[in-house]
Ligand SMILES: Nc1ncnc2c1ncn2[C@@H]1O[C@H](COP(=O)(O)OP(=O)(O)OP(=O)(O)O)[C@@H](O)[C@H]1O
């Protein structure tokens with residue numbers, strides 16, 4: 001006699017979920033107080049926040065002196081951040097010693113850069129090719145003449161006067177747009193079958209990677225002129241850009257190489273079998289996949305480059321951080337307990353905004369480019 | 376032992392266009408040797424394939440079947456002897472290699488579709504960038520071949536969204552879009568489930584019916600019986616025996632062939 005057979009006689013009707021599996025209380029129970037250890041950790045975490053938030057709030061907002069405040073307020077006993085100082089010196093932080101009546105020129109460069117860059121970053125925006133040509137070819141030339149002057153009756157402003165965020169952005173934008181393709185070429189060269197190309201690429205990458213950026217900047221500034229013909233000088237600014245670009249491209253090359261190695265041999269073979277030559281194979285099949293794999297590493301390098309621009313002070317340039325430092329040290333009329341701190345916090349915030357932006361954008365791209373082929 | 380199955384596609388083969396040319400040579404391999412380092416992987420291969428021939432290469436694992444057909448479009452380099460494809464001899468000359476590859480389609484065991492491109496882009500890339508065909512025309516051709524392999528509705532999906540059998544049919548269509556004169560198949564069905572094997576064999580049979588010159592490394596003996604006009608048996612880098620399918624299966628000559636067949640045909 002078996003008793004395995006079963007036939008349902010009554011159907012079960014749906015009921016609302018039991019209390020506490022949805023809603024805030026249930027969430028807290030599940031995520032914050034699930035076990036005794038969780039409860040202890042949650043309470044410790046809350047205590048830590050209670051300890052740290054009030055003073056921070058006081059420094060940044062509660063006791064802070066707003067942008068319209070005065071230096072006297074900043075010097076008061078328990079004053080917080082001195083935002084008034086930042087507001088007053090903003091021009092110097094953005095333009096450095098760039099002539100004040102001529103500051104509309106960098107402004108145009110900033111605006112034009114944003115107008116060209118934003119649609120380039122939005123995948124759906126039309127005219128990508130035109131846009132890219134404008135940004136990569138036309139924009140730098142136009143910007144150079146606008147900023148440096150000497151044509152169309154624009155006053156000449158030597159690069160020594162450029163400074164602040166302007167310098168930081170110029171070096172990083174040029175550094176990023178040049179080091180990326182250079183890194184890709186170096187990575188391809190390193191994998192080349194041709195011994196000379198391979199040796200040159202390996203040599204370059206290993207040399208640059210083994211030397212601190214500061215050294216490269218020094219060399220670019222001090223050694224380079226030694227090799228130049230007499231009387232010919234290379235602009236300090238240009239030298240810094242070259243130094244930063246070469247440095248980053250060596251790192252970029254290694255990141256890209258990692259991506260290349262992740263591509264199965266079958267992809268090369270299928271592309272070859274269709275008659276695609278080396279460059280087409282790389283451009284259409286290998287690089288798009290390889291680069292997609294290493295977006296985090298690439299953006300990591302971009303972020304490093306952006307922050308490393310602050311090292312150009314070594315060769316006497318006033319990037320954003322150096323501009324802030326200069327003012328901190330010299331603006332006696334703003335001297336107070338928190339002036340310098342506020343200056344550095346401001347610089348940190350600006351760096352953070354740009355780097356965080358790059359990071360978020362890269363995550364967005366990663367998600368977008370995921371065609372879900374892993375199965 | 377290699378995976379062997381005998382999936383049969385049950386239908387009459389239309390032989391009206393399956394003519395083997397008596398004069399036009401598609402592939403000529405003469406006294407060819409190949410080494411991997413010190414390992415003599417292909418030994419004295421002589422193989423003449425006439426236009427319209429359908430050849431099945433069988434043999435135990437590691438016997439050099441893949442290596443042989445990969446030499447024919449120079450995915451592998453041979454060290455001695457000659458390989459002449461459509462009248463062009465394969466040498467280190469890159470230009471000639473690309474010339475040959477344009478006319479020779481290849482289908483791989485693991486499909487090797489380009490995962491970052493849609494099916495349609497997979498199919499049109501080479502026609503546009505190698506043959507220089509205008510995009511609209513290339514897309515029309517691509518849709519034509521997708522219909523032939525019976526998956527036109529997948530055109531805008533990515534390879535990762537397709538089943539194995541569908542991917543392999545796309546891979547065949549991708550090769551056909553280049554309008555090759557010769558098709559090479561390297562175990563096109565051995566990564567597939569039995570049901571999918573059938574749909575891929577269907578496509579291959581219909582290609583044969585149109586008179587395509589084909590070399591297939593496969594263990595689908597049903598396919599060999601139905602469409603091949605020659606079966607080649609390889610072992611240890613050598614061609615051991617070749618014959619018409621009927622003769623090959625019913626009356627094998629060489630001991631090695633007999634052993635192989637006794638193991639796969641129960
Ligand atoms: N790149 C390589 N380097 C060295 N040896 C190799 C290489 N590729 C293949 N071989 C060896 O060459 C021999 C022939 O390989 P091949 O792939 O042609 O065999 P096959 O007949 O296709 O086998 P299978 O049925 O398993 O696909 C094998 O012994 C293999 O180990």
Ligand SMILES: [Mg+2]
Pocket residue numbers: 440441442561562
């Ligand atoms: Mg094989």
